[in-house]
Amino acid sequence: MSRKTKGGRPAKFIFITGGVVSSLGKGLSAASIGALLEARGLRVTLQKLDPYINVDPGTMSPFQHGEVFVTDDGAETDLDLGHYERFTRAVLGRKNNFTTGQVYEAVINQERKGDYLGSTVQVIPHITDEIKRRIVAVAEGVDIAVIEIGGTVGDIESLPFLEAIRQLRHQLGPEHCCYIHLTLVPYLPAAEELKTKPTQHSVNALQEIGIQPDILLCRCDRPLSDGMKDKIALFCNVSKERVIAAQDAESIYELPLRLHDEGLDQQIVDALNIWSAQPRLDEWEKIVRLARSPHDQVKIAVVGKYTNLKDSYKSLHEALVHGGLSNNCRVELEYIDSEKIEKGTVVKDLLKDCDGVLVPGGFGSRGTEGKIRAIEFARVNKVPFFGICLGMQMATVEFARHLAGLTGANSSEFDPKTPHPVIHLMKDQEYLERLGGTMRLGAWECRLERGSQAFRAYGQPHIFERHRHRYEFNNAYRDRLSKRGLKLSGSTPDRLLVEIIELDAKKHPWFLGCQFHPEFKSRPWAPHPLFREFIRAALLYKKSSRRKAPAKPRAKS
Ligand code: GLN
Numbered sequence: 001m002s003r004k005t006k007g008g009r010p011a012k013f014i015f016i017t018g019g020v021v022s023s024l025g026k027g028l029s030a031a032s033i034g035a036l037l038e039a040r041g042l043r044v045t046l047q048k049l050d051p052y053i054n055v056d057p058g059t060m061s062p063f064q065h066g067e068v069f070v071t072d073d074g075a076e077t078d079l080d081l082g083h084y085e086r087f088t089r090a091v092l093g094r095k096n097n098f099t100t101g102q103v104y105e106a107v108i109n110q111e112r113k114g115d116y117l118g119s120t121v122q123v124i125p126h127i128t129d130e131i132k133r134r135i136v137a138v139a140e141g142v143d144i145a146v147i148e149i150g151g152t153v154g155d156i157e158s159l160p161f162l163e164a165i166r167q168l169r170h171q172l173g174p175e176h177c178c179y180i181h182l183t184l185v186p187y188l189p190a191a192e193e194l195k196t197k198p199t200q201h202s203v204n205a206l207q208e209i210g211i212q213p214d215i216l217l218c219r220c221d222r223p224l225s226d227g228m229k230d231k232i233a234l235f236c237n238v239s240k241e242r243v244i245a246a247q248d249a250e251s252i253y254e255l256p257l258r259l260h261d262e263g264l265d266q267q268i269v270d271a272l273n274i275w276s277a278q279p280r281l282d283e284w285e286k287i288v289r290l291a292r293s294p295h296d297q298v299k300i301a302v303v304g305k306y307t308n309l310k311d312s313y314k315s316l317h318e319a320l321v322h323g324g325l326s327n328n329c330r331v332e333l334e335y336i337d338s339e340k341i342e343k344g345t346v347v348k349d350l351l352k353d354c355d356g357v358l359v360p361g362g363f364g365s366r367g368t369e370g371k372i373r374a375i376e377f378a379r380v381n382k383v384p385f386f387g388i389c390l391g392m393q394m395a396t397v398e399f400a401r402h403l404a405g406l407t408g409a410n411s412s413e414f415d416p417k418t419p420h421p422v423i424h425l426m427k428d429q430e431y432l433e434r435l436g437g438t439m440r441l442g443a444w445e446c447r448l449e450r451g452s453q454a455f456r457a458y459g460q461p462h463i464f465e466r467h468r469h470r471y472e473f474n475n476a477y478r479d480r481l482s483k484r485g486l487k488l489s490g491s492t493p494d495r496l497l498v499e500i501i502e503l504d505a506k507k508h509p510w511f512l513g514c515q516f517h518p519e520f521k522s523r524p525w526a527p528h529p530l531f532r533e534f535i536r537a538a539l540l541y542k543k544s545s546r547r548k549a550p551a552k553p554r555a556k557s
């Protein structure tokens with residue numbers, strides 16, 4: 001097992017498990033630990049182990065699992081990887097997330113090839129070996145790999161993962177593996193106190209399978225008293241300094257600082273016997289300061305489909321918050337279900353108090369006409385507009401219908417018989433479609449037109465952005481739409497694929513759509529340029545007089 005860092009030292013591992021209930025914030029805890037260790041000058045990576053059987057998480061419904069996060073190398077992964085990338089400098093990829101299904105698939109393929117030479121293929125050692133191989137491989141070139149085990153201790157599904165990490169500590173030694181267990185310490189109003197019993201039970205369950213946690217992260221909604229910490233320490237066999245309170249915070253970006261105040265990073269480096277300097281946390285302190293006391297506030301309408309499930313727009317939400325940080329303003333989000341517009345709610349009533357309109361990515365025709373109406377409202381009333389992926393495609397349709405006279409224009413995704421498929425599947429994609437894999441995924445290069453809003457935002461002509469879509473701007477309509485004033489300000493270097501559309505800055509203060517997903521690359525300390533500029537435009541709009549009297553858009557589209 002090779003697990004060498006670049007300097008030749010073997011990498012160390014932190015394993016994060018969760019107990020009592022799901023949704024305690026394991027992903028954010030892992031991300032915060034990554035942030036704290038990086039702040040100490042250590043090179044980190046993070047990995048998420050998902051216990052479900054799906055081989056391809058990209059096909060899972062955002063209703064069930066929240067957003068599909070896309071990496072530079074085009075992997076469609078769990079949204080926790082988004083937290084990891086937002087909290088650290090680690091650039092993650094396919095190997096940073098795997099599922100039980102992928103592990104089984106690999107083992108079964110090897111069995112089919114005859115690699116096991118006729119021996120009985122079993123969970124232990126074959127499945128656990130494959131899990132260990134993937135964990136060790138991810139640690140190549142870093143000092144510490146933070147490994148998050150999905151699911152809750154006690155679930156049948158995550159048992160092979162837990163067995164694999166138990167074996168790893170046995171094989172690598174205690175100073176190379178640190179187990180951190182995230183648990184819940186609930187407050188019971190009737191008893192007027194916090195309760196430690198669920199934590200005791202979940203630590204017992206871990207001990208039964210041979211894992212003694214080194215550190216407990218206790219999620220609570222109020223301070224954990226010394227007495228409580230003593231009690232948890234005694235019952236769970238963990239020293240008191242390693243019982244860390246993870247109290248609810250107002251902003252997720254406060255977590256690294258809070259956990260540091262509780263001594264978490266010190267306990268980790270002690271447990272792993274790593275020498276490292278005290279962390280430099282000024283960057284995080286600045287982010288928290290900005291988040292806590294902004295000078296201004298803007299309200300952005302996000303007009304989409306999965307609006308009842310905020311997790312489906314996780315990265316988008318955070319990127320908007322980051323855009324706010326760079327403009328010293330709080331971003332209030334109003335999620336608007338575009339179907340409401342189709343069912344008769346007047347667009348003006350929904351959008352009149354908003355300082356910006358954003359139409360995010362999405363699949364399926366439901367609500368698309370409502371999105372087009374919202375885009376028309378933003379264009380006509382000069383409200384800053386940002387269209388992402390599907391949002392850019394719908395903005396193209398809106399422009400084609402209302403400014404280029406292309407009645408009935410649409411994306412062929414929603415109307416295969418449209419007379420004007422301004423968004424369509426390209427020929428080679430149609431061929432690929434039959435083979436079952438059509439998405440344009442991961443980082444693609446884009447060239448920006450000098451003088452455009454996009455160029456001004458990025459301040460450079462070449463950018464790389466992440467994609468996840470099938471349909472493309474139809475090149476047959478380039479001339480017709482450009483002549484009417486649609487600026488095609490970004491395209492692939494071979495000019496084959498349109499990546500950004502916008503309206504002239506003289507005609508509209510900020511109207512831009514991009515085929516890629518910029519939200520995946522925004523960081524709190526480096527807000528994405530397009531989000532920064534969109535929020536800036538929204539702020540200017542709010543301060544201008546225009547907002548007061550919105551004009552009426554056309555009745556029908
Ligand atoms: N449904 C559109 C396509 O596949 C947009 C996808 C998206 O917004 N991610 O091209």
